[in-house]
Amino acid sequence: MQGSAIETSQTTLDMQHGHGHAGGHHEAHPDHRIFGIVLFLIAESMIFLGLFAAYLTFRAVSPEWPPEGTPEMELLLPGINTIILISSSFVMNQGNAAIKKNNVGGLRAWFGATALMGVVFLCGQLYEYFHTGFGLTDNIFTSTFYVLTGFHGLHVCFGLMLILAVMWRSLKADRYSSASHFGPEAAELYWHFVDVVWIVLFLILYLL
Amino acid sequence: MTTAGIETTVKPPEPHGESDGNNWRKYFSFSTDHKVIGIQYLVTSFLFYLIGGLLAEGVRVELATPDPDFVDPQLYNGLFTVHATVMIFLWIVPGTAGFANYVIPLAIGAKDMAFPRLNAVGFWLIPPGGILLLSSFFVGAPGAGWTSYPPLSVVGDKAGQLLWILSVLVLGTSSILGAINFLSTILKMRIPDMELNDMPLFCWAMLAASALILVSTPVLAGALILLCFDLMAGTPFFNPMAGGDPVVYQHMFWFYSHPAVYIMILPVFGMISEIIPVHARKPIFGYQAIAYSSLAISFLGLIVWAHHMFTSGTPGWLRMFFMIATMAIAVPTGIKVFSWVATIWGGKLRLNSAMLFAIGFVSMFLVGGLSGVMLASVPFDIHVHDTYFIVAHLHYVLFGGSVFGIYAAVYHWFPKMTGRMMNEFWGKVHFFLTFFGFNLCFLPMHWLGLQGMPRRVAQYNPEFATVNMVCTVGSFILAISTLPFLFNAIWSWIAGPKASANPWRALTLEWQTSSPPPVENFIEEPVLWSGPYEYGIDTLSDRQSVDELLTEVKGEV
Numbered sequence A: 001m002q003g004s005a006i007e008t009s010q011t012t013l014d015m016q017h018g019h020g021h022a023g024g025h026h027e028a029h030p031d032h033r034i035f036g037i038v039l040f041l042i043a044e045s046m047i048f049l050g051l052f053a054a055y056l057t058f059r060a061v062s063p064e065w066p067p068e069g070t071p072e073m074e075l076l077l078p079g080i081n082t083i084i085l086i087s088s089s090f091v092m093n094q095g096n097a098a099i100k101k102n103n104v105g106g107l108r109a110w111f112g113a114t115a116l117m118g119v120v121f122l123c124g125q126l127y128e129y130f131h132t133g134f135g136l137t138d139n140i141f142t143s144t145f146y147v148l149t150g151f152h153g154l155h156v157c158f159g160l161m162l163i164l165a166v167m168w169r170s171l172k173a174d175r176y177s178s179a180s181h182f183g184p185e186a187a188e189l190y191w192h193f194v195d196v197v198w199i200v201l202f203l204i205l206y207l208l
Numbered sequence B: 001m002t003t004a005g006i007e008t009t010v011k012p013p014e015p016h017g018e019s020d021g022n023n024w025r026k027y028f029s030f031s032t033d034h035k036v037i038g039i040q041y042l043v044t045s046f047l048f049y050l051i052g053g054l055l056a057e058g059v060r061v062e063l064a065t066p067d068p069d070f071v072d073p074q075l076y077n078g079l080f081t082v083h084a085t086v087m088i089f090l091w092i093v094p095g096t097a098g099f100a101n102y103v104i105p106l107a108i109g110a111k112d113m114a115f116p117r118l119n120a121v122g123f124w125l126i127p128p129g130g131i132l133l134l135s136s137f138f139v140g141a142p143g144a145g146w147t148s149y150p151p152l153s154v155v156g157d158k159a160g161q162l163l164w165i166l167s168v169l170v171l172g173t174s175s176i177l178g179a180i181n182f183l184s185t186i187l188k189m190r191i192p193d194m195e196l197n198d199m200p201l202f203c204w205a206m207l208a209a210s211a212l213i214l215v216s217t218p219v220l221a222g223a224l225i226l227l228c229f230d231l232m233a234g235t236p237f238f239n240p241m242a243g244g245d246p247v248v249y250q251h252m253f254w255f256y257s258h259p260a261v262y263i264m265i266l267p268v269f270g271m272i273s274e275i276i277p278v279h280a281r282k283p284i285f286g287y288q289a290i291a292y293s294s295l296a297i298s299f300l301g302l303i304v305w306a307h308h309m310f311t312s313g314t315p316g317w318l319r320m321f322f323m324i325a326t327m328a329i330a331v332p333t334g335i336k337v338f339s340w341v342a343t344i345w346g347g348k349l350r351l352n353s354a355m356l357f358a359i360g361f362v363s364m365f366l367v368g369g370l371s372g373v374m375l376a377s378v379p380f381d382i383h384v385h386d387t388y389f390i391v392a393h394l395h396y397v398l399f400g401g402s403v404f405g406i407y408a409a410v411y412h413w414f415p416k417m418t419g420r421m422m423n424e425f426w427g428k429v430h431f432f433l434t435f436f437g438f439n440l441c442f443l444p445m446h447w448l449g450l451q452g453m454p455r456r457v458a459q460y461n462p463e464f465a466t467v468n469m470v471c472t473v474g475s476f477i478l479a480i481s482t483l484p485f486l487f488n489a490i491w492s493w494i495a496g497p498k499a500s501a502n503p504w505r506a507l508t509l510e511w512q513t514s515s516p517p518p519v520e521n522f523i524e525e526p527v528l529w530s531g532p533y534e535y536g537i538d539t540l541s542d543r544q545s546v547d548e549l550l551t552e553v554k555g556e557v
């Protein structure tokens, strides 16, 4: 009895999450997952807003910024990194455009390119970490620098995992189609979010 | 009372899981059924409530005498810190989420929450979060209070404080996942006939509370991440000696923790708005006023946090702003209180346990709300900040408010959840013991605070000894008062008289299905026969139609 009950609710669940289902199911089981992702991203952006506010306050109350003895920040590499990350958002968008035309190959290719750009970004970030000339606990600026960029880097990693997961799942025939492409859409939304956070971060951390 | 007639009522449409011998097992499984999850939440959080209560008794026994003789002061700090953290993050927040989980999908005619699996994940984060927190006693419990202000929180035992941070991060995540689910469910899963303005007020309240959770909890997470770095890696974020600023922590903390008080009270406001009209047999007074005042509270709740920081060097003009904004919150709050009183006024009251607790809620919350307005005024707050006056205030709103409301909700929805009625006599014993013990314990604390007894200190001036003894006796009565409830709930669940689908003759949708509801909630599609509160008992001409309505919704006639 109980087993069957669980199965029943499982089936509805699977229908709601129906990747493999034909497009016709969309009306019957309205899909609220994108809405859920948007809510999740609101929560995520509040963490970053909190951290940014903390950074700006530290900055505002410090007599000197960055505190005395902080090495000059190099702008070239993070600048290039920024350009790579921003363009990757457009590249990824092509992937979603492809799947809307039922072009799974296109999805895979564009997403692959995005993932590659993400990896380049992360490598650039790591390279920068090793060449800043300051450590995590040197002063309030260096600490916020590492924690903010590191926390963002974790998000890039997570976004990368989402992209790879979508590519992996797309290997199964008919998983994504013009009618059912929640996975790619969610990954793209997340990636754009990570991208926007970086832009703000770059502005307040490097340029301000 | 009404229990006699219950056997004769509408039979549930179909036998369901209840008779099944292995039924209880589902409560220990990763079930995605919102009703199972709701009960998981409720039972788990109640267990933590008992633990939190024991910790509180430890605090009160220590304070029975002026000298720190029962436990050593360090352990005392651990007791009140973990007590508060348990009560907030493991009892009231998940307890109200439990009711919302159980009731909201039913009340809007949905089969389940919008994201059932996410819902289960949200619940299953709670036991590990709780275990993390409690295990801190083995390594030196955190002693900096539930606020964990640096520098205090980073100079003590590292391990205990780290466990505290991890636990709150886990529980906060659970709360955020829940909020995402409630927002999606309420906004997207209502039966087609139900517009926003036809929703039961509990849904409005959960909407407001979930929005608050969604935007404020992440900021706490941010603060805790920074605190964790200070604690473990020695970063200078909150260390003024190295260029950091401890006040930044306070801002981030209260940006969450003031809204958190509304996260803990708004759902209860919603439950009370359900319970009072049903048992007063009157339409709710000012439906829209109550609904929109919840939204107003959540908006205002986001911009008043620094009233906790009047003594933290906040500049004068900012204090003015936060003082005025804080006092402004009393307006939407007052609107609710007036609406409840006006609903009760002239009603045909059933003074059963649910209603008694609901009325207890309104009166006790009123006391807490009023002391809140006193605290909002800067000069007064500077006088009593960090004294027992604060302890009195927060217990009137959190215990007299949230806990009374949760009890009212238990008595109200227990028949729906278990299919059985609770015993009214023991319910009333529970109420009167709680009400008496509560006031004996916390009312004198106002006076203690005004006289200057500081909070969070194990030792105090002997002139306060008598009053403290009174408080401690009150706390014992409170502890005893849980026993009738506990036995009543357990006994009724097993052997209480069977409940009909709609024992209270209520109009909201959760009462239109059997008690307990079948998997996926409704055998027949629920129909919105009326607005949620159209009892109309006070207008005689409507009498006929109300009885017809109640037959439609399977109410006992």
Ligand code: HEM
Pocket: B147, B261, B262, B264, B265, B307, B308, B326, B327, B329, B330, B333, B368, B369, B370, B371, B372, B373, B374, B375, B376, B377, B381, B384, B385, B386, B390, B393, B394, B397, B398, B401, B402
């Ligand atoms: C009319 C509404 C309210 C007003 C104006 C108000 C005002 C205040 C103020 C000004 C303080 C800071 C006192 C100090 O530390 O010096 C305070 C503390 C507190 N309030 Fe309220 N409050 C209200 C309602 C509530 C509600 C509804 C709750 C919870 C359900 C609540 C829970 C608390 C708690 C827990 C504290 C103590 C925090 C701590 O320092 O540990 N308050 N309140």
Ligand SMILES: [Cu+2]
Pocket: B257, B258, B261, B305, B307, B308
């Ligand atoms: Cu507050």
